[in-house]
Amino acid sequence: MSSILVIAGWPAVNPQAMARRQACFAPIAAALADAAAASVAGRSSGCVVDVGAGTGYYLAAVLARLPGHAGVALDLSKHALRVAARAHRRIGAVGCDA
Numbered sequence: 001m002s003s004i005l006v007i008a009g010w011p012a013v014n015p016q017a018m019a020r021r022q023a024c025f026a027p028i029a030a031a032l033a034d035a036a037a038a039s040v041a042g043r044s045s046g047c048v049v050d051v052g053a054g055t056g057y058y059l060a061a062v063l064a065r066l067p068g069h070a071g072v073a074l075d076l077s078k079h080a081l082r083v084a085a086r087a088h089r090r091i092g093a094v095g096c097d098a
Helices: 015-039 057-065 078-087
Strands: 005-007 010-012 046-051 069-075 091-095
Touching: 015 057, 046 057, 057 069, 057 078, 057 091, 069 078, 078 091
Parallel strands: 046 069, 069 091
Antiparallel strands: 005 010
């Protein structure tokens, strides 16, 4: 059995490393999601734009808290955008140099 984990078509180092990274960044993602939810309180729909979105990890966390909102991931990296587009079903990914 291989020790390589594939997420959205891209290999990760190993499942333990992925779990450690996610545990490290989860509090940041939760804080961003809380701040986003507070800033759009009372709005049932809208669009969240993440400039420099990378893999879309933080944008996916925000969209999980905002069920009526869509997300746009902007980044220069085509590889990261492919992952971001799969990070959440309501994320669209666009390549750009901001």
